Amino acid sequence: MTNDTEGPGRTDRRPGIAICAYDGDVEGWDLVEDLSGEVWSPPGARTVRINAADPDALAASLGEHLRSGDCRAVLLVGRTHKGDGFRMQMRAENRTLDRKDRLSRTGPGVARTTAPVADIVRALNAVGLSADASSEAEEDAGSYLLYRVLADLPEGPHTPAVGLLRAPMPADEAAVKKGVKAAASVMAGHMALLPRN
Template identity: 45%
Template sequence: MLDTPADAQPDLRPGLMLCAYEPDLGWNEAGSDADTDWTPTGARLIPVRAEAPDSLARTLVERLRDPACRAALLVGRTSGEEDFLIQTRAENRLLNGKGRLVPTGPGVARAPAPALEMAQTLSEAGLKARLSSDTVTDPGNYLLYRVLCSLPDGPDAPLVGLLRVPDGQGSAITRAVRLAAEAMARHLSPLPRPRAA
């Protein structure tokens, strides 16, 4: 009978979801299968593939209910901008923009990601980045609002952010996504050790 190591250490790195919600947005220059070759320092990367906004929102919300998943970074395109944008809030809007997504919900919800640090990290790496409180009626706003409304109140709520990337940036998109994720990961604490039985 083989002995199993009794002292195998559990992975106590907090999970960070990364989701490029537009199917044709290749954030990783090495290809879609290469996203497992990199992980932000101090966190465990949880890639989430794009799907229809409604089902993707359910997937994101469900995964964030896992206490081991401590952050989510959504990635989408900017609208005619040349800069990388970190969106700081989401508006309570249906996908078509013609009504409120949550009738009794707040008009806007603020994203708890460290937006200023994310923008500074990108800028220090030579990428043009800025914060944006402007909202756009698109899947990014819809997903961000849905996720933010599902978070518990309090200091232990997961970090959630939205990075918008300009078209035609190639490898700069990969750098920006990784740098933004690294900035978020610096704010995550290791998971508590499981109690001995």
């Protein structure tokens, strides 16, 4: 039996999932489990917390985590203003943050999420959270970040999973945390262990 945790002379080979609440005021995404400060991680993966920051700095940081191989997935977490349930946003438009122009003159008009959306929606519903998937983008930093990260994905045989989970405005910290854990667990289940060096 192998141990996937880090220790002296041992590298944690579990793939990383970057979890980023880009608004900064979204409660429930800080997945510290107890007073020991241990961060929750889904089976087979490790959680990498990315703190809220300027959207351009966040996009650069998330892209670097993917390019370096430190992370094999990104879960963006924000709020939705379009309903009372959780939403997985399935695409993002090529728009600047202020929505007045194209972000990239040469990039595609729309970037589609690479996360296993249907499985995540099923998992959210299974833990008692009303959830659906939508192709409708919302005019906020979440849609901007989703496009930026998807458009800048590194080329290779294994496309990283990138998704945007939106929590409804009425959702409390416990509900948001439950939703993040359900989504991250599904993403972890789709990733294999990193190859040995």
